Amino acid sequence: MIQRLKGKAAIITGGAQGIGGATARRLAAEGAQVLIVDTDAELALANVKCITDAGGSAAHMTGDVSKEETAEGMVSEAMSRFGRLDILVQNAFGLSSDTFGGGAVEMQLQTWREVMDLLTGALFLGAKYGVPAMEASGPSEEFDAEVLAEHGLHRGDPPPAGVGRIINMSSVHGLLQAAGILAYEAGKSAAIGMTRQMAIDYGPKGITVNAIAPGHILTEKIQKMWEEEGNEEGYRLFEIQYPVRRLGRLADIASAVAFLSTDEASFITGVCLPVDGGLSIQLQENIVMEMKDYIQQNPGIKSHFDSWGEGSQRK
Numbered sequence: 538m539i540q541r542l543k544g545k546a547a548i549i550t551g552g553a554q555g556i557g558g559a560t561a562r563r564l565a566a567e568g569a570q571v572l573i574v575d576t577d578a579e580l581a582l583a584n585v586k587c588i589t590d591a592g593g594s595a596a597h598m599t600g601d602v603s604k605e606e607t608a609e610g611m612v613s614e615a616m617s618r619f620g621r622l623d624i625l626v627q628n629a630f631g632l633s634s635d636t637f638g639g640g641a642v643e644m645q646l647q648t649w650r651e652v653m654d655l656l657t658g659a660l661f662l663g664a665k666y667g668v669p670a671m672e673a674s675g676p677s678e679e680f681d682a683e684v685l686a687e688h689g690l691h692r693g694d695p696p697p698a699g700v701g702r703i704i705n706m707s708s709v710h711g712l713l714q715a716a717g718i719l720a721y722e723a724g725k726s727a728a729i730g731m732t733r734q735m736a737i738d739y740g741p742k743g744i745t746v747n748a749i750a751p752g753h754i755l756t757e758k759i760q761k762m763w764e765e766e767g768n769e770e771g772y773r774l775f776e777i778q779y780p781v782r783r784l785g786r787l788a789d790i791a792s793a794v795a796f797l798s799t800d801e802a803s804f805i806t807g808v809c810l811p812v813d814g815g816l817s818i819q820l821q822e823n824i825v826m827e828m829k830d831y832i833q834q835n836p837g838i839k840s841h842f843d844s845w846g847e848g849s850q851r852k
């Protein structure tokens with residue numbers, strides 16, 4: 538694999554498994570040293586072993602990234618272990634029925650606070666400690682500031698480009714809203730707004746801040762949920778909703794994060810990149826009509842979404 542991230546150091550929150558796990562493996566395969574921060578120590582260690590067995594460089598730290606001491610601790614751990622910080626992937630999320638908590642009427646205030654602490658508070662805390670560390674690290678290698686100057690592409694002082702990359706994991710749920718899961722939808726929408734705001738604040742320091750909005754990604758957990766709760770007809774219904782006629786793979790997201798982490802992406806900031814096979818560009822009223830025949834022909838459709846957002850399903 539091309540070593541586009543050689544010499545860079547990265548933190549990946551929720552990097553023990555799923556999207557974060559695959560992202561940690563991908564960034565390491567491209568040459569970055571990675572620190573996995575996760576509440577699940579056992580799986581984090583297993584992913585570290587997977588990376589080091591493949592010749593990469595990785596370590597892990599156990600902690601809840603919605604807590605300030607974890608955010609501060611992970612940045613100082615990366616700085617003392619790797620001597621620098623270049624990439625911060627803010628991805629952690631705990632999938633459970635509690636984290637979905639219902640709509641406004643069903644939602645408990647405590648659940649709301651916990652979910653928002655993780656989906657938004659952790660992004661703020663990661664940046665609070667990560668940005669100064671990226672600034673202190675400076676560019677990992679000669680960036681193309683001189684090339685820009687040679688071509689007369691800037692008139693003032695060379696921009697401090699290539700200093701850092703923050704990538705916040707949003708979702709198609711940040712772009713479009715679903716019934717019965719207020720906190721998740723609010724948190725993933727806020728991640729996009731926070732990304733834009735931080736991109737403005739930290740662009741002048743040479744730090745880009747972008748978000749990714751994955752569609753339905755077949756993580757280890759989601760594969761298992763499909764096996765236990767879904768059926769073939771339900772799976773196919775999901776697939777045919779995607780213009781590319783398939784669900785997402787871990788590698789689809791990991792490769793997008795890797796690209797946004799490179800110097801090649803230095804002029805991209807404040808965007809939310811949907812990596813969703815076109816799911817979010819479709820007009821709903823048309824797609825519902827397209828699905829109508831399939832649903833009528835397959836009345837036994839089951840998906841693992843059936844029990845999510847219960848209590849506020851549309852009738």
Ligand SMILES: NC(=O)c1ccc[n+]([C@@H]2O[C@H](COP(=O)([O-])OP(=O)(O)OC[C@H]3O[C@@H](n4cnc5c(N)ncnc54)[C@H](O)[C@@H]3O)[C@@H](O)[C@H]2O)c1
Nearest residue numbers: 551553555556575576601602628629630631708751753754
């Ligand atoms: N899988 C999808 O289809 C999908 C789609 C869109 C967006 N996303 C987003 O991508 C991210 C990863 O999702 P996933 O499906 O890979 O999840 P996952 O459950 O497979 O992995 C999440 C990891 O985060 C860790 N984690 C949970 N809470 C934590 C905390 N407070 N502090 C530190 N670590 C914590 C978990 O232990 C786990 O290892 C999430 O932000 C999720 O909302 C996922």
